[in-house]
Structure formats: structure tokens, C-alpha cells
Amino acid sequence: MLNKYGLTLITAALLASPMLSTIANADSGPEIADSKLQAGFKATLVTEGIDIPWGMTQLPNGDLLVTEREGEIKVVRDGKLLDQTISGLPDIHDYGQGGLLDIVVDPDYANNGWLYFTYSTEEGEGSNTALMRAKLDGMQLVEQQVLYKAEGESEKRQHYGSRIVFDQNGDLFFSIGDRGMRDENPQNLALDSGKIYRIKADGSIPDDNPFVGDKDAKPAVFSYGHRNPQGMAMDPTTGNIWATEHGPKGGDEVNLIQKGLNYGWPVISYGVNYSGTSFTDLTEKDGMEQPKINWTPSLAPSGLTFVTSDKYPEWKGKMLAGSMKFNYLVLLTVDGDKVVSQEKIFKDVGRVRNVYQAPDGFIYLGIDGQGIKKIVSEN
Template identity: 55%
Template sequence: MKLRFPVIVLIFTSLLTCAQDKNPVNTENSHEVIVPDLSIPWAFTFLPDGSILINEKSGELIHFKEGNKTNVSGLPEIYLRGQGGLMDIILHPDYKNNGWIYFSYASEKGDGQGGNTTIARAKLKNNTITNFNVLYKAEPNSKKGQHFGSRLAFDNDGYLYFSVGDRGNRDVNPQDITRDCGKIYRINDDGSIPKDNPFIKNAKAKKAIYSFGHRNPQGMTLQPGTGDIWTHEHGPKGGDEINIIQPGKNYGWPIISYGVNYSGTKFTDITKKDGMEQPIHYWVPSIAPSGMSFIDSDKYGDWNGNLLVGSLKFQYLDMCTIKNNKVIKEERLLDGLGRVRCIEQGPDGYIYVGIENLGIIKLIKK
């Protein structure tokens, strides 16, 4: 018997709803809008005086202080294409003494047409960027609009980690350590290469690469206590992953994956292979993860230690309970407010979340 189109749609919708409902909505939370009227707040960071620097993907750097927004001048030219633009922003761990701010953005400078992910640092004076210098530029450029990666994080030893997505070239870039893209990188805070990076003695390798076999990591954070670098990355249709990054390891993309092509066809028949790391968690269907932070605060009671991941697709904050480096429970917070782009714990211990077409909100536990 043939099913009519409306029935097929109803069945698909029901399956999708069931997939979402396996993560219950936690109603013990509310929010307060701190910075209103933002479009795509790709990232933000708190300055020591409590003000906030906000990267709008469109290329605006906003300084929010005492309720007022001021556009910061002096940024380089930003390459705007697809998922590329002005992306992450973080402070140096010793910012109070050295004043360094770190950015990721898409730039068309360098080899080839199009653009690619760039890492830079600068200082801020009177709402103007000064002392700007590029630390790393992924090459070659590409006219493709997807998979710039671009998250930044410092570890406890002062090394800077950053992600560059595969730039839509999955069959070439991620598995080749002589090429940029589809990688996690580690550099010193001045852009130089640490002498113990895993591929430093490989004559052909990109020396800044720390791990490879990644698709599009848009979440990266330091786990309190362990000092481990955690990331998440977009899968294709299904197969979004959480990984703990280890030096020199291959995370498998696109040879192994729990996802399929957007058309539903397979691009690989295997999910595991010797020499390739398994994710500590994966999502099917994809939640389209962006932003990532652990709760390391007494403001949230028994939520302390949980991992927060934003969902662009389903528009909620996914709270993951972690035990022995495994996700044992997921709950939806801030359900339906909008596409969750970025997450930070503020200096006051509260969690702040950047939501597209809304702004930056503070998470409050009732």
C-alpha cells in the first residue's frame, strides 16, 4: 500500500520529535537578556572590568559596557562567505598584564582565490585595535563557504589551540598532515611552534598540527581539573561528535563516521578502525553543535561539572552530565529561544549564552 505524502511527512515529523524528546526539557531554568539585538554573535569574551567584547559574524567587533554598544575600529578586512566571517575571540590567560586578545576570522590573503581561517592577536586601546599581527593562516584559500572551524582555547600551560574545518574538501584535507584544514592546531602564544608538537620532526607535515581527521569543530573548551582540551564537531547528516584531543591522534573523518550524506546515501561503511579515535559521544540526528563550556561554578548547585553544548538546529542548550569521560545524561535548557551559537562562563560564575537574532543572555537556575 502506498502512503500519501501528508502521512509520510507526519511519520518523519514524529520520528524527529522522538529523537529530540530523548533529551528531556529541564524547566528549572530561566534567563535574563544582558546584551540585546545581536544578529549572529559568533563569540564573546569578558574583559576584567566586566565589559564584553562581542564578535558579530558580519565583521563587527562590539564593546558592550555599562549598557552601551560601541563598534571597535581597526580590524583587518574580513572575508564574508557562507559560514566564514569574524568568528572566535578569547583573552590571553595573563591578559591583565599583557593585554593580548586573540581572534579567528576568514581572510582572503594568501595563496589562492577565496578565503581561509586566520588566527591573529592584537591589543585594545580606546576602542581601537592596535598591535595587530597574524599568527597563523590556513592555506590554500577556497571559494567554498563551509567548514572554517575557528574555535580557540588556551590550556593550562599557555599553549593556544585552534580548529580549522575541512573547508568542504573532505576527501583530501582531513587525513593529509602536509595540508591545512580538518585539523586541531597548537601554537605558542606568539605564533611560534612548540618544539614538542607531534609532527615537528616530519619534514613534510604542517608543524602546527596537533590532531587530524576532523570535519568542522565549532566547539572547544578546557576541562577544569584535568586540563584536557575537549572539542565537538559537526557531522554530515548525523554523526556530530565530542572528542578529547590528544597529540598526533587521527579522529577518523571521513574514513569513519556515524553520519551519512545529506541525501541519505553512505560515504563510508565503517564507524570504527584501528588507529582512529572513537568519539566519547555522538548525536544522531545531528544537533548542529556550536559553542562549548563546562560549568565550573557554585551558582548552579548539582549542575557543576556538567558540559554545555549549543544546538543550532534544534535551538536549545544541551546540558551533558559527564561520568568517566562519557555522556550519561542530556537535558535541554533554554529550549526554543533561538540558534545557540556560543557559551561562556563569566567572571561572576554565571553561564552566558549567545543566541542568534536575540543577543547574549544569562542562564539562571531557579
């Protein structure tokens, strides 16, 4: 049986175990430490009324669009949650960890008006993740276009992903988890799921995608061997794409996503089954990428963003990730292709589902069971 956050009762009990209540790294990455960089800031509640706020994006008029996983796009305007939700969504399969997932605006939204979002759908047999774009006409979505629909549906209730990010060239990256089929999907390039994909904004495939022309591979695949990436962000300085990924019991990861590379799931892992038994003896293998950080025990990483705002001067250039398990944020210092330090801030802020730096310069947090919080100065 799963609870409303998509966890089995056994998994939830394991995550709450005192034996797993501290952070340590198995073999990779700097130790996580308490930080003084939270000083002078607080997380203040913007609005309640959103139970599982998966994705957030801000329109040029300041409206904050928030996806409620059960299948609604809600609007926060001038700090208040509107009663009316946005209509015109496709049929959303609210199923286990599936539902309405991430949402982003096009980098050229002011001129083209495109919104992009991922969701789970029952189209075909079983259920899998799809990517759609649409435009807003008032409070209604119009001109809906399905850009990608993962095939090879699963009846499992877990690991839909999903995050969306644009790179500096305007190409769109999105993640889909392994759909609970670890031995079938992640290592098979002919099957969807357990992958990070790259397409153009109109859904076409870039000519330089790594597996274009390979008849035994999905041409949209950019990287593979993933379990369930639920955080993704672009470093505005280097253009690198980073992702956080849920491991099993232990072995959560921070990965630098690179073209055509295999990230190893489930052949290599720093985690074990939730029961404590082993599913692999390998933590590394030739041809498979090592994580830049692995977290053992798992902290259940969620949203991910790079801080560029002048509102947080000591955080600028750092990467900010949420922990659903430990109810805090992790501030990661990145130097090129390495993570050189990590610090926890805002302990007990709540079960962080999403972390988003909006165009208005503020960092917003989606907190399961609470709603939306904003990080502001205490002064």
C-alpha cells in the first residue's frame, strides 16, 4: 500500500528509522556540514492549499503557476492562491507517484507564449510519462501539443521522474524514471524510461543527439542508466546540466549529465534494496559514470536550482537542492564539473518537493502538505 506521497508503508518506515537519520557519503563527495549561510534569511509561508506542489514557474506578469500532483495547475497571484485553476489539461493519471509533474515557461515566453509540462498518462497499456506544451488564454490552456510520450508502459506505481530544463541553446531536457522496471528499462536504449531526454522546443530531435541513427535506440535519449531523477538544473556559468536522482535505500546521487553517457543503474549503485538485501555487488564499472556525490543514507532529493539572484549574495553560483526525507535544503558549491562542498540549511523547513528561483529573484519552496514558502531577508 502507498501513502499519498507515493511511498510504500515499508519504505516510509525505513525513511523514518533513527538508524538512517544522519548524513554520510559512502565513497563520493565532500562531507555535508551545518552552514552559517542561512543567517539573515527565513522561509515564510506564501500560501497553503497545495498538497503536493511538484513544479513551479513564474509568468512575466508575476503569476506563479504551481502543479498539484493530483492533476491541477494552481495560480498564486500577488501572494494569494486563486480559487480558479487553469483548465484545458489532458487526462492526468493520478496514480502512485504519478500525476501532474513539472512545469516551465519557454525561455522566449514573452514572444511565443509556450508552457511545457510533464504528466503521467494511461494512453496505451499501463501508465507512463508524457511531455506536452500549450499556451494560456486567460485561465485556459489552448494549442496543446504532445511532444513526447514514453512507450513501454508499466503497471507499477513509481518512478515517473520528472523534471524539465532548457539549456543555453534552447534545447529541452526532461527526465523519466525507470517506472519500477529496473532490470528492463534503464540499460536498454530501445526502451523508454530510466533516461534523460533532449529534444528541440517543438518536439523534433536534435541532429547531434548521441543515438540518432542507431536503429536500436530511442533518438531522443541523451543519457541513460537512471533510476528516478527528480531534480534538474542548468549551471548558467558553464551551461552544464546537473541532476539529482533517487537511489534505493542509500545511494542518492548528484550527477553531471553528459551526452551519451551511462549512469549505471542498476548495474552499479551505492544503495541496497529497501529490505536491506543487495541487488548488485558493484559500485563502479568501466563505461559507467560515477556520481559527483552520493548520499547514504538517502535524503530523497527533490527540486534543484542554481542561485543567481542578488537577493542571496553569499549563495550566488551555488546549487540548491531539497531533501524530502530530512526536511532541509542542501547548498552545494560547484567548481566546473565537481562539487567541492555541501552544507545543510533551513533544517525543519518541511518535506521539500521543489526548489525554484523565479524571475523575480526570490527562491520558492514547494513543501508537501504545507504549500508554498519563499526565502526572504529577516531584515
